[in-house]
Amino acid sequence: xxxxxxxxxxxxxxxxxxxxxxxxxxxxxxxxxxxxxxxxxxxxxxxxxxxxxxxxxxxxxxxxxxxxxxxxxxxxxxxxxxxxxxxxxxxxxxxxxxxxxxxxxxxxxxxxxxxxxxxxxxxxxxxxxxxxxxxxxxxxxxxxxxxxxxxxxxxxxxxxxxxxxxxxxxxxxxxxxxxxxxxxxxxxxxxxxxxxxxxxxxxxxxxxxxxxxxxxxxxxxxxxxxxxxxxxxxxxxxxxxxxxxxxxxxxxxxxxxxxxxxxxxxxxxxxxxxxxxxxxxxxxxxxxxxxxxxxxxxxxxxxxxxxxxxxxxxxxxxxxxxxxxxxxxxxxxxxxxxxxxxxxxxxxxxxxxxxxxxxxxxxxxxxxxxxxxxxxxxxxxxxxxxxxxxxxxxxxxxxxxxxxxxxxxxxxxxxxxxxxxxxxxxxxxxxxxxxxxxxx
Amino acid sequence: xxxxxxxxxxxxxxxxxxxxxxxxxxxxxxxxxxxxxxxxxxxxxxxxxxxxxxxxxxxxxxxxxxxxxxxxxxxxxxxxxxxxxxxxxxxxxxxxxxxxxxxxxxx
Numbered sequence: 316x317x318x319x320x321x322x323x324x325x326x327x328x329x330x331x332x333x334x335x336x337x338x339x340x341x342x343x344x345x346x347x348x349x350x351x352x353x354x355x356x357x358x359x360x361x362x363x364x365x366x367x368x369x370x371x372x373x374x375x376x377x378x379x380x381x382x383x384x385x386x387x388x389x390x391x392x393x394x395x396x397x398x399x400x401x402x403x404x405x406x407x408x409x410x411x412x413x414x415x416x417x418x419x420x421x422x423x424x425x426x427x428x429x430x431x432x433x434x435x436x437x438x439x440x441x442x443x444x445x446x447x448x449x450x451x452x453x454x455x456x457x458x459x460x461x462x463x464x465x466x467x468x469x470x471x472x473x474x475x476x477x478x479x480x481x482x483x484x485x486x487x488x489x490x491x492x493x494x495x496x497x498x499x500x501x502x503x504x505x506x507x508x509x510x511x512x513x514x515x516x517x518x519x520x521x522x523x524x525x526x527x528x529x530x531x532x533x534x535x536x537x538x539x540x541x542x543x544x545x546x547x548x549x550x551x552x553x554x555x556x557x558x559x560x561x562x563x564x565x566x567x568x569x570x571x572x573x574x575x576x577x578x579x580x581x582x583x584x585x586x587x588x589x590x591x592x593x594x595x596x597x598x599x600x601x602x603x604x605x606x607x608x609x610x611x612x613x614x615x616x617x618x619x620x621x622x623x624x625x626x627x628x629x630x631x632x633x634x635x636x637x638x639x640x641x642x643x644x645x646x647x648x649x650x651x652x653x654x655x656x657x658x659x660x661x662x663x664x665x666x667x668x669x670x671x672x673x674x675x676x677x678x679x680x681x682x683x684x685x686x687x688x689x690x691x692x693x694x695x696x697x698x699x700x701x702x703x704x705x706x707x708x709x710x711x712x713x714x715x716x717x718x719x720x721x722x723x724x725x726x727x728x729x730x731x732x733x734x735x736x737x738x739x740x741x742x743x744x745x746x747x748x749x750x751x752x753x754x755x
Numbered sequence: 756x757x758x759x760x761x762x763x764x765x766x767x768x769x770x771x772x773x774x775x776x777x778x779x780x781x782x783x784x785x786x787x788x789x790x791x792x793x794x795x796x797x798x799x800x801x802x803x804x805x806x807x808x809x810x811x812x813x814x815x816x817x818x819x820x821x822x823x824x825x826x827x828x829x830x831x832x833x834x835x836x837x838x839x840x841x842x843x844x845x846x847x848x849x850x851x852x853x854x855x856x857x858x859x860x861x862x
Contacts, residue, residue: 449837489777553817
């Protein structure tokens with residue numbers, strides 16, 4: 316099933332924006348790169364965002380060219396729907412075992428026509444839509460997926476066989492099984508990205524029970540024109556929301572949930588989403604409840620002022636509790652420090668929790684690198700060489716090292732690629748074992 | 756994959772008898788559908804059938820579909836939006852703050 320080569324110059328774990336950037340920076344220098352991604356498509360979180368701050372560029376419009384470039388680069392091999400099981404020293408570099416999960420389709424023959432998905436009778440909550448929308452048991456992850464291949468989620472399969480019957484390329488292959496492949500690489504870059512703080516971290520916010528308490532990445536999806544609803548609507552009943560609240564620091568700066576640090580991007584993504592909602596729904600009332608507004612980057616302060624000027628209410632106060640009332644509306648209880656310090660209750664139709672960022676993956680049992688107190692992979696020289704781990708030859712890029720926005724992730728990835736390239740050259744890897752382009 | 760390889764795969768590598776079809780091999784390897792999956796699929800089929808029956812009576816908003824079907828509104832929203840994604844349901848006009856949906860088969 317897998318046609319991976321035996322040896323690469325670099326193994327990049329994680330196919331999000333940082334992983335792709337690191338792979339491209341190495342590939343452009345002539346190094347052979349294997350990019351392993353656990354999901355069926357590369358692109359990470361960024362490809363699912365609506366727009367990016369502060370430029371309001373379409374996120375998938377700027378991410379998909381990088382995805383295409385990575386997929387078509389002569390020096391980069393992408394291996395999706397696969398996981399790295401372990402990475403060990405082998406004298407000249409590293410030896411890694413990669414689990415290639417079966418898609419149950421012959422990849423070389425699949426034309427991405429979606430006929431299998433249309434024929435499948437099972438609707439499943441779609442991970443890409445953060446559960447708000449559906450996919451089928453056999454599915455193409457999204458319109459921008461690379462590779463644009465079907466994947467059969469056998470856990471939700473009814474074994475009806477309809478997908479194989481309708482496939483015009485006759486490429487459904489129910490006989491596939493997981494395969495473990497060994498590869499060698501001179502260096503490893505960890506670009507394993509993020510996940511958000513679990514929505515049920517604070518029971519007081521009711522995310523487990525109240526459908527209109529929303530995941531911020533779910534809000535990105537419903538704001539997207541190719542999202543689960545086609546337009547921003549309320550999850551409980553499809554209503555066009557007229558009052559939306561954002562709760563800042565809902566999943567950060569909170570020792571009680573084990574996330575004491577600031578996640579850096581939440582203020583900006585809340586401001587961005589609020590501004591865009593104002594554009595999509597002209598008469599919507601939006602309030603952002605915050606402890607502080609952190610607009611640290613280039614153009615960010617100006618963006619914050621623009622959002623205020625366009626009528627988004629900014630209220631200083633940490634929300635203590637959210638309660639559901641009739642019609643599945645929500646009441647936010649907050650000490651309104653902007654309004655004299657009184658405890659107030661405000662009613663909204665949708666509440667978005669601005670959750671924080673936590674590591675998307677743990678290296679425990681896979682790669683022997685140290686973790687910091689915050690749970691992210693530790694950089695041993697955070698000021699001067701922020702891509703370096705405690706393990707020689709293993710580097711990190713992007714949010715794997717700590718919360719950061721997209722520009723910082725890309726800069727980080729470039730730094731990691733440079734460190735990796737320097738490492739490969741310094742151990743005379745090129746002379747001994749560098750894999751020439753086209754070698755098997 | 757060559758034509759011969761596809762034929763062999765389709766035949767399950769065992770002469771093509773129904774008992775050895777690849778889908779049957781996969782079903783056997785997986786131990787069939789779990790009870791949880793059976794219940795999930797049965798409930799989903801029931802819900803989608805209910806929504807279709809209600810919309811056959813005429814285009815409706817999600818709250819109206821929920822009321823007519825007896826389903827919770829959030830369940831109605833999820834399934835109706837799935838039906839919309841896969842072409843069974845079409846969004847029409849806005850009525851107040853709610854869009855009206857109709858079955859694609861209806862005109």
